[in-house]
Amino acid sequence: MTVLIAFLANVLVAIAKTVAAVMTSSASMVAEAAHSWADAGNEVFLLIADRRGSRKKDARHPLGYGRSAFVWSLIAAFGIFTAGSIVSIMHGIQELAANEPVESPVVAYVVLAIAFVLEGASFVQALVRSRRLARERGSSTWDFVIDTSDTTLRAVFFEDAAALVGLVIAGGSIALHQITGVAAWDAIGSILVGVLLGIVAIILIGRNMAFLVGTNVSAQLRARVGRALLESPDIERVTYLHIEYVGPNRLFLVAEVDLAGDAREHDAARRLREVERRIEAHDIVETVVLSLSVDDEASLAF
Structure with a gap:
């Protein structure tokens, strides 16, 4: 308009x-x-x-x-x-x-x-x-x-x-x-x-x-995304986060996360996909790729 x-x-x-x-x-x-x-x-x-x-x-x-x-x-x-x-x-x-x-x-x-x-x-x-x-x-x-x-x-x-x-x-x-x-x-x-x-x-x-x-998203937006990830009951911590614009108000998000609990590999993969689908339901998110963190990787602070 x-x-x-x-x-x-x-x-x-x-x-x-x-x-x-x-x-x-x-x-x-x-x-x-x-x-x-x-x-x-x-x-x-x-x-x-x-x-x-x-x-x-x-x-x-x-x-x-x-x-x-x-x-x-x-x-x-x-x-x-x-x-x-x-x-x-x-x-x-x-x-x-x-x-x-x-x-x-x-x-x-x-x-x-x-x-x-x-x-x-x-x-x-x-x-x-x-x-x-x-x-x-x-x-x-x-x-x-x-x-x-x-x-x-x-x-x-x-x-x-x-x-x-x-x-x-x-x-x-x-x-x-x-x-x-x-x-x-x-x-x-x-x-x-x-x-x-x-x-x-x-x-x-x-x-x-x-x-x-390719330009960096603002620190405020990065912090908002990081906090939103940590608010998910399935995610305990985030060790890697990459965000880029793939269009006006459209984000591509890649993150490494540590899931809460100690689920088996098959169950963990299923939970990751469920979390991805929930995040992609957001209006500004185009695609999300989540993978599991390694134990000795430092957690990110937001």
Whole structure:
């Protein structure tokens, strides 16, 4: 739902900005139009990411298809960089020497104001969700958005935040052009919007690459998983624990545990499978592999 709201908002804003760019001949409005069309296109990739990443695991993909969400989100981030950042910077550089006045500036301000309301509504929706999830995890909103495996939520959050800042930059650039009569201010606005998009794209590219290559889960999550294992009446201690993301909010868990009691090998294997099935019933757990600990291995503390 977060991505769909962002997509609809970006399409409406992109159309309005394109009309305003044609009517005003403003470099900043051209940059903002390119920004919104890039964002709208990227939301399509994010919708694909959600759909592809939610497919159930099968024989060919025993850990599920969750990592495909990181791939499609990475493509979307490259889209921001190429279609948004590079286009805006190049157009701004080309317009630096121009000295034509902005035509119908009122149109530009009205469109920017409407765009701010639409983008703001989308951002508030993403912000509210991020704050709620951050509170549940005992984290700050910023740390949650940076570290979360929910790649589409992070993309929408950063794209909408960048859109709001970009609108302020565009409005200020047009105003400075009007006040000073120097057209370069409008071009500088376009360049600044492009730089802003480049920074956002680099952040999103880096986070998606980290999850694709393999990144450590937070210490808080590791501790929560460890404590959950020890809360099982069948598990006496944990001597090894490996957790990795195999998709947005999907975990692959490998652990060595010491079962309570002194059951025979056959009974111990059956109990392990029962514990695995109970853990895999959790919403965020994709696959669990448990094995028995060796007596002289040290217990992990959580």
